[in-house]
Amino acid sequence: MYEIFEKLCAENGVTPYRVCKETGITTASISNWKAGRYTPKQDKLQKIADFFGVSIEYLMTGEEKEGGERYYLNEETAEMAQTLFGNRNLRVLFDAAKDASPEDLKTTYDMLMALKKKERGENEF
Incomplete structure (x- = not known):
């Protein structure tokens, strides 16, 4: 192992x-x-x-169960998340959730969703 x-x-x-x-x-x-x-x-x-x-x-x-749940839906996203997690300066994205208030997490979530919509051309700022 x-x-x-x-x-x-x-x-x-x-x-x-x-x-x-x-x-x-x-x-x-x-x-x-x-x-x-x-x-x-x-x-x-x-x-x-x-x-x-x-x-x-x-x-x-060394194996995942067939149909096992993955945290990230695709490998590219998983790799980017690992890159962010491994970068001490960017790790704040992960560490912020440890003691953040529900309101802060909701604000962060809303910002990320807005970025996703912008990326897909659904919403312009």
Whole structure:
């Protein structure tokens, strides 16, 4: 299973150390996982899966279930989201939701929807 983690790191151009820094998982946890001493607990697996934009199932098996739900509908969007997530300066887009008020989230949502409409030519500002 650690091999899938290594593969995801290589595909995304990140080091295990960076994954640890970005997710709050200790390097000792990753080292123990690599050495086969234990498998990370569910919460840590979820943090790693979220970091890479994959499911825990994919992280564990390297495969997605047929018809499995994906967070992003297409690969290009998933890649762009990962790029944004990996960029410390742009990460605010993800971090803002942690303690934002419902009104702030609604405003952000409305702005994003307006941008999508503009992109499709449905709405001009």
